[in-house]
Amino acid sequence: MTDDAPPPSPTIVQLVAARDALDAAAVPVPETVSPPTSLGAVRAPKTLDNRQWTPVECLRDCIADIESGRSPCDKLLILRVRTISAEQKDEVFNVGYHAANFKASEILAALECAKAQVLQEMGYLE
Numbered sequence: 001m002t003d004d005a006p007p008p009s010p011t012i013v014q015l016v017a018a019r020d021a022l023d024a025a026a027v028p029v030p031e032t033v034s035p036p037t038s039l040g041a042v043r044a045p046k047t048l049d050n051r052q053w054t055p056v057e058c059l060r061d062c063i064a065d066i067e068s069g070r071s072p073c074d075k076l077l078i079l080r081v082r083t084i085s086a087e088q089k090d091e092v093f094n095v096g097y098h099a100a101n102f103k104a105s106e107i108l109a110a111l112e113c114a115k116a117q118v119l120q121e122m123g124y125l126e
Helices: 012-025 039-047 055-068 104-121
Strands: 076-085 092-100
Touching: 039 055, 055 076, 076 104
Parallel strands: none
Antiparallel strands: 076 092
16 A cells, blocks of 8 residues: 555445444533524624624424423524624614514513513613
8 A cells, every 4th residue: 555545435334333432432411501503692692792603503402402301491582683784873773573482462472571681781770
C-alpha cells in the first residue's frame, strides 16, 4: 500500500464498537436540561441574544422541550414575524400567528404577559 492510498473503510462491527465506546464515555445530561438541538440553542442563552439562532432552530428546540416534558404546556402561541422594511426609522413587520387550545381573549392575555416579561428582562419593570 502506498501513502496515497485511502485508508480502508471501517466495518459495521468497528462502527458499532466506536459508537458504543462514545456512548459509554458520554457525560449524561441532567433530567432538567434539554440537550441542545443546535449551536444557536447554545449560543443564544450564553450571550442573552436570541438573534444567535434561526426561527427554525428556536422552534425545534421548543418542540424538543415540550416533547421531553421539560417545558410542559397545554396551550401554545407562536408569532411569525417577517421584516418588510429593514430601515432603522421605518421598520415594518408582517405578523402572523399559530395558536393551539386558546380562546381569542386568552391570546391577548398571554401576549400581555409576554410583553411584561420582556419589559422586565429589559429592565423596565421590576
